[in-house]
Amino acid sequence: xxxxxxxxxxxxxxxxxxxxxxxxxxxxxxxxxxxxxxxxxxxxxxxxxxxxxxxxxxxxxxxxxxxxxxxxxxxxxxxxxxxxxxxxxxxxxxxxxxxxxxxxxxxxxxxxxxxxxxxxxxxxxxxxxxxxxxxxxxxxxxxxxxxxxxxxxxxxxxxxxxxxxxxxxxxxxxxxxxxxxxxxxxxxxxxxxxxxxxxxxxxxxxxxxxxxxxxxxxxxxxxxxxxxxxxxxxxxxxxxxxxxxxxxxxxxxxxxxxxxxxxxxxxxxxxxxxxxxxxxxxxxxxxxxxxxxxxxxxxxxxxxxxxxxxxxxxxxxxxxxxxxxxxxxxxxxxxxxxxxxxxxxxxxxxxxxxxxxxxxxxxxxxxxxxxxxxxxxxxxxxxxxxxxxxxxxxxxxxxxxxxxxxx
Amino acid sequence: xxxxxxxxxxxxxxxxxxxxxxxxxxxxxxxxxxxxxxxxxxxxxxxxxxxxxxxxxxxxxxxxxxxxxxxxxxxxxxxxxxxxxxxxxxxxxxxxxxxxxxxxxxxxxxxxxxxxxxxxxxxxxxxxxxxxxxxxxxxxxxxxxxxxxxxxxxxxxxxxxxxxxxxxxxxxxxxxxxxxxxxxxxxxxxxxxxxxxxxxxxxxxxxxxxxxxxxxxxxxxxxxxxxxxxxxxxxxxxxxxxxxxxxxxxxxxxxxxxxxxxxxxxxxxxxxxxxxxxxxxxxxxxxxxxxxxxxxxxxxxxxxxxxxxxxxxxxxxxxxxxxxxxxxxxxxxxxxxxxxxxxxxxxxxxxxxxxxxxxxxxxxxxxxxxxxxxxxxxxxxxxxxxxxxxxxxxxxxxxxxxxxxxx
Numbered sequence: 001x002x003x004x005x006x007x008x009x010x011x012x013x014x015x016x017x018x019x020x021x022x023x024x025x026x027x028x029x030x031x032x033x034x035x036x037x038x039x040x041x042x043x044x045x046x047x048x049x050x051x052x053x054x055x056x057x058x059x060x061x062x063x064x065x066x067x068x069x070x071x072x073x074x075x076x077x078x079x080x081x082x083x084x085x086x087x088x089x090x091x092x093x094x095x096x097x098x099x100x101x102x103x104x105x106x107x108x109x110x111x112x113x114x115x116x117x118x119x120x121x122x123x124x125x126x127x128x129x130x131x132x133x134x135x136x137x138x139x140x141x142x143x144x145x146x147x148x149x150x151x152x153x154x155x156x157x158x159x160x161x162x163x164x165x166x167x168x169x170x171x172x173x174x175x176x177x178x179x180x181x182x183x184x185x186x187x188x189x190x191x192x193x194x195x196x197x198x199x200x201x202x203x204x205x206x207x208x209x210x211x212x213x214x215x216x217x218x219x220x221x222x223x224x225x226x227x228x229x230x231x232x233x234x235x236x237x238x239x240x241x242x243x244x245x246x247x248x249x250x251x252x253x254x255x256x257x258x259x260x261x262x263x264x265x266x267x268x269x270x271x272x273x274x275x276x277x278x279x280x281x282x283x284x285x286x287x288x289x290x291x292x293x294x295x296x297x298x299x300x301x302x303x304x305x306x307x308x309x310x311x312x313x314x315x316x317x318x319x320x321x322x323x324x325x326x327x328x329x330x331x332x333x334x335x336x337x338x339x340x341x342x343x344x345x346x347x348x349x350x351x352x353x354x355x356x357x358x359x360x361x362x363x364x365x366x367x368x369x370x371x372x373x374x375x376x377x378x379x380x381x382x383x384x385x386x387x388x389x390x391x392x393x394x395x396x397x398x399x400x401x402x403x404x405x406x407x
Numbered sequence: 408x409x410x411x412x413x414x415x416x417x418x419x420x421x422x423x424x425x426x427x428x429x430x431x432x433x434x435x436x437x438x439x440x441x442x443x444x445x446x447x448x449x450x451x452x453x454x455x456x457x458x459x460x461x462x463x464x465x466x467x468x469x470x471x472x473x474x475x476x477x478x479x480x481x482x483x484x485x486x487x488x489x490x491x492x493x494x495x496x497x498x499x500x501x502x503x504x505x506x507x508x509x510x511x512x513x514x515x516x517x518x519x520x521x522x523x524x525x526x527x528x529x530x531x532x533x534x535x536x537x538x539x540x541x542x543x544x545x546x547x548x549x550x551x552x553x554x555x556x557x558x559x560x561x562x563x564x565x566x567x568x569x570x571x572x573x574x575x576x577x578x579x580x581x582x583x584x585x586x587x588x589x590x591x592x593x594x595x596x597x598x599x600x601x602x603x604x605x606x607x608x609x610x611x612x613x614x615x616x617x618x619x620x621x622x623x624x625x626x627x628x629x630x631x632x633x634x635x636x637x638x639x640x641x642x643x644x645x646x647x648x649x650x651x652x653x654x655x656x657x658x659x660x661x662x663x664x665x666x667x668x669x670x671x672x673x674x675x676x677x678x679x680x681x682x683x684x685x686x687x688x689x690x691x692x693x694x695x696x697x698x699x700x701x702x703x704x705x706x707x708x709x710x711x712x713x714x715x716x717x718x719x720x721x722x723x724x725x726x727x728x729x730x731x732x733x734x735x736x737x738x739x740x741x742x743x744x745x746x747x748x749x750x751x752x753x754x755x756x757x758x759x760x761x762x763x764x765x766x767x768x769x770x771x772x773x774x775x776x777x778x779x780x781x782x783x784x785x786x787x788x789x790x791x792x793x794x795x796x797x798x799x800x801x802x803x804x805x806x807x808x809x810x811x812x813x814x
Binding site: 048049050051052079081082083084085086097116117118182224225226227228229235304305306307310311313314316318319321323324325326328329331332333335352354355356357394395396397398399400401402403404 | 455456457458459486487489490491493523524525589631632633634635638711712713714717719720721723725726727728729730732733734735736738739740742743759761762763764801802804805806807808809810811
């Protein structure tokens with residue numbers, strides 16, 4: 001497997017566009033298109049929040065019922081959540097308009113939105129936007145970047161990646177983009193992430209791979225513990241790589257799952273590190289856990305702790321808060337048997353073991369904690385299971401951004 | 408029932424003291440004593456965190472095994488958590504010293520600590536402190552206030568209350584004090600709260616009343632979602648009110664439970680409103696829920712949402728975040744049937760109903776949200792069950808306080 005330049009347009013037959021539609025934001029790209037020249041099988045995972053945005057309800061149905069999908073229309077600025085019948089009508093209007101302009105069945109169109117909850121999307125602006133998207137679509141890396149920029153809200157950078165790998169002697173490409181920032185605590189999927197591949201795979205195996213993957217990628221990140229109403233992860237596979245179709249588990253399926261994990265982990269880490277107000281990516285790796293479930297609970301509990309996140313922001317080696325967060329995670333363990341380490345590009349220090357603080361240099365700890373990527377390594381000494389979770393620090397800017405997000 | 412002046416010294420036979428022992432803080436009171444002239448039955452609830460501070464392990468044993476208790480020694484500054492055998496030895500030394508100086512069995516002494524995790528308490532300072540406490544103890548309101556001040560950490564005001572009520576023709580007094588601020592997300596009890604009463608009641612009925620009470624009082628508050636290692640709620644009853652002993656459920660028991668709920672709710676609200684960095688008490692009342700459990704989950708989910716708390720800080724009527732938090736609470740419901748209201752001393756407005764935003768004045772909303780106590784009223788229209796939860800807004804100061812708490 002090899003990482004290459006590009007994102008959603010890297011795989012054969014995929015085009016994209018990002019344009020200005022003034023849905024809510026002015027003078028910036030706020031609508032994106034992902035389009036495949038050939039019909040794709042599609043799989044998706046969606047928010048588990050009881051309050052589901054209209055596009056989530058729409059896409060869930062399309063992914064379940066449509067055999068093929070060929071386009072995704074996404075907008076930022078307005079989430080189309082808590083918008084009742086008018087919100088569903090908007091999804092229908094988007095699909096109809098995109099279907100006509102792209103010359104594909106309207107049941108082949110997925111839609112996605114992110115932004116403020118409760119506002120209605122102006123339908124005339126979104127259909128005007130779709131016209132611009134259809135005219136602008138291209139298979140270039142620049143078009144992929146435009147799309148990745150258009151789905152951003154409070155994100156500070158666009159997030160995309162592409163890789164190639166071999167399946168049955170053919171080169172397959174997998175690319176993706178996502179946006180995150182606030183209201184990030186995915187449960188079964190993430191805010192908005194779109195993956196494209198020219199892999200030849202059955203719809204069933206594609207969904208299986210995606211559903212398994214999110215448990216250790218997007219579901220292991222959190223910015224603020226708030227599970228969004230709009231979480232949507234979609235993958236489109238158009239088969240143009242011409243490999244022997246993947247119809248069951250086996251070596252080819254595993255190769256794809258590995259590439260998928262690489263791509264989703266990359267995007268998930270980017271999303272966590274670019275959380276609202278974040279100055280650092282805060283990773284927690286739990287090893288030696290009794291079960292996989294325990295490992296995940298322990299790792300997520302630490303990256304979700306407000307007190308720990310504030311300490312990371314302050315470059316303060318306050319390991320008591322980490323132990324406290326492990327303690328209320330729901331997993332059972334003996335605190336006397338846990339080892340804690342801080343590590344980063346600057347080094348690694350042992351901070352807690354044998355039931356008490358280790359003797360370490362505060363200066364060295366502060367140096368490690370001042371790096372842009374900080375890891376807490378937790379050894380439970382109870383078994384062989386591991387998990388990694390990703391979050392970010394809690395800064396003044398998180399409060400600033402969210403104290404007045406609507407205006 | 409009548410609210411009166413005072414706190415832990417209000418009930419007959421109770422004395423208190425608060426003195427400077429320089430455990431970690433300098434030039435402020437940091438040790439407290441609560442003492443009863445007569446032996447008391449005691450009940451307690453303690454943190455459910457797997458990582459339990461030494462005083463929690465110590466007190467749990469005393470409450471279970473000692474028939475009578477007569478004193479509580481508490482310190483602020485150092486939590487005596489994650490301190491191994493040395494921490495337990497410190498609890499033993501405190502109890503022994505207090506037993507000798509107060510002329511009571513050392514098994515009648517409870518201990519409590521709050522502050523930084525992982526540091527050892529200097530035993531010589533704490534025993535010096537106990538000497539000062541024993542000399543200073545008095546049954547005056549001032550002595551109660553001194554004790555309430557001495558247990559504060561990042562709290563900005565001391566928190567105490569007292570009430571009187573009638574049981575079998577006798578006047579009974581119940582008083583209490585607590586401290587909160589950060590790492591507040593009690594599970595089965597709260598940070599540190601001490602209640603004293605001259606009620607005559609069996610130990611068994613006292614524990615029953617306390618355990619039931621916390622479910623709707625201290626367990627319904629959260630400042631930051633972090634369940635502390637030190638959560639301790641203790642109640643001492645010395646029987647000096649001379650009422651006919653409460654040995655079973657009935658009218659007298661109910662009268663006591665009512666007074667207890669009044670006192671614990673008062674203290675819980677004070678703790679939430681004085682959360683680290685808080686500028687407002689943020690209350691969520693859920694009515695019309697299908698079950699009591701649902702009502703509690705829904706109410707707690709809203710007051711724990713970082714995004715909602717930041718919006719309250721910004722006086723922003725961002726009801727989408729509230730609906731989102733209800734949606735990921737774990738309770739099932741139809742978002743179209745929910746009504747949301749904001750209310751405060753300035754009035755009440757209907758903000759969401761029939762699946763969409765109501766038409767309300769943003770100006771009026773901002774006025775309501777600028778009050779020091781803000782309530783979100785949620786009507787689920789699914790049943791008769793209710794719950795109230797208390798939190799606070801998320802401000803720059805929460806980040807400031809916790810980015811560098813140790814120094």
